[in-house]
Amino acid sequence: MNDTVNRNAAKTVTDWPVSEVAAGAILTIDLSVIRENYRRLKARLGGVRCAGVVKANGYGLGAAQVAAALAREGCDIFFVALLAEGIALRKAIGTGPDIYVLNGLPPGSEPEAVAAGLCAAINSGAQLQAWRTVAHDAGRRLPAALQVDSGMSRLGMAPAEVEALAGDSSAFDGIDIRYVMSHLACADEPHHPANEQQRLAFERLRAMLPRAPASLANSSGIFLGPSYHYDLARPGAALYGINPTPGEPNPMLPVVRLQAKVAQTRRVEKGTGIGYGHTYHADGPLSLATISFGYADGWLRRSASAAWFEGLRLPFLGRVSMDSIILDISALPPGRLREGDLVELLGPSQSVDDAAGHAGTIGYEILASLGPRFHRHYVGG
Numbered sequence: 027m028n029d030t031v032n033r034n035a036a037k038t039v040t041d042w043p044v045s046e047v048a049a050g051a052i053l054t055i056d057l058s059v060i061r062e063n064y065r066r067l068k069a070r071l072g073g074v075r076c077a078g079v080v081k082a083n084g085y086g087l088g089a090a091q092v093a094a095a096l097a098r099e100g101c102d103i104f105f106v107a108l109l110a111e112g113i114a115l116r117k118a119i120g121t122g123p124d125i126y127v128l129n130g131l132p133p134g135s136e137p138e139a140v141a142a143g144l145c146a147a148i149n150s151g152a153q154l155q156a157w158r159t160v161a162h163d164a165g166r167r168l169p170a171a172l173q174v175d176s177g178m179s180r181l182g183m184a185p186a187e188v189e190a191l192a193g194d195s196s197a198f199d200g201i202d203i204r205y206v207m208s209h210l211a212c213a214d215e216p217h218h219p220a221n222e223q224q225r226l227a228f229e230r231l232r233a234m235l236p237r238a239p240a241s242l243a244n245s246s247g248i249f250l251g252p253s254y255h256y257d258l259a260r261p262g263a264a265l266y267g268i269n270p271t272p273g274e275p276n277p278m279l280p281v282v283r284l285q286a287k288v289a290q291t292r293r294v295e296k297g298t299g300i301g302y303g304h305t306y307h308a309d310g311p312l313s314l315a316t317i318s319f320g321y322a323d324g325w326l327r328r329s330a331s332a333a334w335f336e337g338l339r340l341p342f343l344g345r346v347s348m349d350s351i352i353l354d355i356s357a358l359p360p361g362r363l364r365e366g367d368l369v370e371l372l373g374p375s376q377s378v379d380d381a382a383g384h385a386g387t388i389g390y391e392i393l394a395s396l397g398p399r400f401h402r403h404y405v406g407g
């Protein structure tokens with residue numbers, strides 16, 4: 027009996043996805059725009075292949091939905107960060123496309139990766155050895171990308187490790203090396219000297235390894251020019267509408283719209299304290315709207331910001347709460363904004379990059395932080 031009750035309770039709290047009427051906020055994701063952004067990147071790449079990076083649940087937008095949309099544009103190579111993400115993505119999209127696990131396979135997990143038909147990104151000699159052993163046991167060659175550290179110091183084989191392998195003729199037995207890859211640390215700063223240094227280091231490391239197609243560019247790397255394109259580009263952010271050329275006009279189109287519902291409106295008199303800690307006091311009579319959206323939905327508490335309604339900016343007042351934010355709606359005619367109406371947090375009035383700028387962060391963090399409580403509405407599929 028108790029068991030049944032507990033199970034039911036557990037079911038109600040995990041009963042996502044939420045309906046539009048039950049949700050506090052609505053996240054609209056336009057898959058046709060993701061496809062258009064992919065086409066724009068492909069156009070820039072000429073004939074070079076273009077993968078889709080869908081780690082962190084497709085930068086918060088839904089890895090399965092994004093990958094399916096990209097597949098319809100002919101994209102057949104995907105990158106995730108974790109094995110768990112790779113297994114989930116394989117279940118969602120079925121056999122066919124290659125899925126690479128960028129962070130490498132945790133020791134002992136290799137058979138699971140093989141079972142899911144995943145490609146390893148090999149970041150060390152130990153990982154190479156482990157993948158060879160599994161290939162031997164499986165009795166067939168297993169696909170991999172050799173990731174080398176060309177100067178970011180994050181993931182991939184260090185130069186000394188690459189040199190050691192270069193002299194070992196059997197090191198790659200049983201491995202189907204599909205790519206040699208590396209990642210740029212400063213690609214969003216086109217004049218940063220590290221870009222060319224990394225490109226040259228990549229050339230040197232690649233020359234020591236078995237001949238294979240090469241991959242270096244992320245979204246911003248694509249805009250560094252053809253010498254960074256090699257055989258495969260790996261954009262993530264640009265697909266999702268984040269500007270890959272900060273400081274320049276965004277060559278990508280916006281993909282998401284985030285709208286929150288008004289939970290209540292009120293009038294307050296001059297001097298009234300607003301929100302937790304009374305960090306704000308009304309400097310005159312004000313009209314307020316409280317929206318059902320807060321830091322539990324991924325909007326950073328420290329970020330001062332605003333929502334938008336019919337082209338009008340509605341500033342946040344006081345602190346961001348877990349489930350709510352108080353807006354100053356005094357600029358609107360009385361009664362114009364009512365309970366249940368939607369205000370915009372992300373969309374035509376405020377881009378992901380704008381919101382990131384206000385919050386002192388980057389668009390990547392805004393998207394990856396988007397919470398699980400929204401009603402997610404996919405259009406353009």
Ligand SMILES: *Cc1c(COP(=O)(O)O)cnc(C)c1O
Binds near residue numbers: 209246
């Ligand atoms: C995240 C990631 C990418 C994609 O980077 P964006 O800047 O989002 O385009 C490509 N390669 C690697 C190794 C990554 O970790």
